[in-house]
Amino acid sequence: MATFLQRLGSAAYRRWPVVVAAWLVALIGVGALAAGFSKPMSDTFSIPGIPSERAATLQQELFPTAVDAFDQASVTVVVQAPQGQQLSDPAVAEQVGELVAALQGLPQMPPADVAPLADPVTAAQAQREQLVGAAVEGGTPEEVAQANADALSPLSEDGTTGLIPFTFDVDTVADVEPATVEALTDVMDDAREGGLTVEANGSGLQTIPHLGGTSELIGIGVALVVLVLTFGSLVAAGLPILTALFGVGIGVAGITAATAFTDIGSTTPLLATMIGLAVGIDYTLFILARYRSELEHTDDRRQAIGIAVGTAGSAVVFAGLTVLIALSALSVVRIPFLTSMGIAAAVTVLIAVLVALTLLPAVLGMLGKRSFGGVVRRYRPTRDAEGRVLNNGVRWARLLGKRPVAVVLLVVVGLGALALPIRDLYLAFPTDSTASSDTTQRQASDLIAAEFGPGRDAPLAVVVDARGLDEEQAGAAFGAVAEWAGGQDGVANAQVVATNAPLGADGAPTGPATGAQVLVTPATGAEDQDTEEVLQALRDGQSGIEEETGTEIGVTGLTAITVDVSERLASALPIYLAIVVGLAFILLMIVFRSILVPLTATLGFLLSVLATLGLTVLIFQEGALGLMEGQPIVSFIPIFLIGLVFGLAMDYQVFLVTRMREAHVHGMGTREAVVDGFRNSARVVTAAAVIMISVFAAFILIDDPIIKSMGFALAVAVFLDAFVVRMTLIPALMYLLGEKAWWLPRWLDRLLPNVDVEGEKLERPAGSTGRRDPDAGSGAGDREPVSAGV
Incomplete structure (x- = not known):
């Protein structure tokens, strides 16, 4: 090659x-x-094969007009009356009415005759009358009907806080224009001037982080x-x-x-x-x-x-x-x-x-x-008696060579200690409730959690397929599923919120329902591990309730989808790591003609990644040192961290150790080869690592928890891998291994292709091994003046 x-x-x-x-x-x-x-x-966010995606497909079959949870640009505006007042007070109600009218006039809103907005007090009264009346008429006990109405009410129990939910008229969340979000912000600012507390959350406010800038x-x-x-x-x-x-x-x-x-x-x-x-x-x-x-x-x-x-x-x-x-x-x-x-x-x-x-x-x-x-x-540069460059790379390599055992122990114990917090690693998708405390999304979520319960923002949707049952059996099955779901530990409320019965012009059913949606409200928030346990309990009992009712059910919704994606990522991580490390190990064997050098390279990488994840958990999840508010680690950070840093780590490994290998092939012993490798490559690897650390660390300045944590993790990982592993641990191990570092079984040596990375077979001009005078001016041909070297 x-x-x-x-x-x-x-x-x-x-x-x-x-x-x-x-x-x-x-x-x-x-x-x-x-x-x-x-x-x-x-x-489009589609994850084939996960349980919530299969349930969403079932939901689409039974309810063709249902919108994918990730495509729905929903917004919930939370409005709270001034201290000591209620939203029903005349002066406050007038202000809320003006807020509702302004929201109705936002860009990208559906027409008012299609999806009219209402103030929370009016909406709560109408909803209670409709839901309680229909439920009691259908045979539901009045106290249960009242509890179900309260669970869906847009007005808090004390009447001070209300919800104004709506959905932008767009195909996907990405279609929401920045000008629309700015207009919503202006409307909320105007309402705040009158003394109202107004915040908003929901997928309609999400924007894709832009890295250009x-x-x-x-x-x-x-x-x-x-x-x-x-x-x-x-x-x-x-x-x-x-x-x-x-x-x-x-x-x-x-x-x-x-x-x-x-x-x-x-x-x-x-x-x-x-x-x-x-x-x-x-x-x-x-x-x-x-x-x-x-x-x-x-x-x-x-x-x-x-x-x-x-x-x-x-x-x-x-x-x-x-x-x-x-x-x-x-x-x-x-x-x-x-x-x-x-x-x-x-x-x-x-x-x-x-x-x-x-x-x-x-x-x-x-x-x-x-x-x-x-x-x-x-x-x-300073040169030794033989004319070889004597730089900081040489000095560092020789320093490591004096106490290699102590260096190895210090690095391994140090990185191991940094990795300890990883035992508390909790992976989840970010939610509005984990956003920065100064954002309107976080403040809206805090208000909802305080006034309506944390599970109000983390609903689960149980889809019930009763296509094999008659009308009476189907109705009983829908009620049984709702009762079963509501009886699970950690569930605040469960009720049937929709059926697919055909409706006439007057809104009355004209035929039997073959499907239903049961809304399950957990007692905990989307980022809480207890909510995951609720989801798991529902799925564990799924086969039993299906057999009992003769239906097919599935659990979906935004919360269920994000939990499933996190589990998919976690289960794929070992497979991904095995493939990446295994194939890279073979490549490194070809490059270095060695088994131990690739082995130490791989183990060193694992140490640096584990230490990086430990520090990320400590700073971002546990909130140590007060640098960040504690929140779960974004689910895809570990797999991205491994993918990106492994590539860069092997870059530094290849560039540093190939110079050692080159020196060894040309006759140097292992100790001399290590020093020569640092003489020629340490400065360049240092420059490359500093550049990458700077590029990644700059993303910490972006006010987005995902990008901030990724920038931190990548910068720390490059620092640990380049300076602690590649330029400290690896040379110390090379000293300890000596000539065994280049050992390769003969049978394997015959199988592996010889790619000559060190350039042993290259044609070099006669006398090219001599050193030019670095202060020589331009002479024959177009020789260049020498500037600062590497």
């Missing part, structure tokens, strides 16, 4: 006009396809500073960022163009942008650093870029493959939006690899001796 990549890099350098033109044509072509044929991205600019700004310090050249510092942005541009344009052929979620480009930018900078940085190093040994820049692409480029290929595996393996979770995000990000990473291997050499060929122009400082 090294020989092929050497030729590829040399050819791209020599024929740079063709290569640059080809990439520009690709960008323009993909962009044209995206502009001319793309379709709106889909926000200040966070990326901060990350890119830090990356630019780090690259300037690394290369000492403004031109060289800009190359990794420009090529990474170019690759991400093609990737995102390709994702947009793909909407012409398949449904793609609107969140899909987010992961592709994040990981594409990260690896794009990394891969270009590593090859550019190797190219700069080779220029100290030869005046032939084409030969230098060929060797750089043949060696560092080989490491880029295998590092990229580990990322591709980690992202593509997201498909094993069997959640469509995760699959599309993983595949789209994997394609973007593939583009980043191709850009680093071909476009970078072509741009270097175009720039020629100006590749390291804009010098801001010159590199004047």
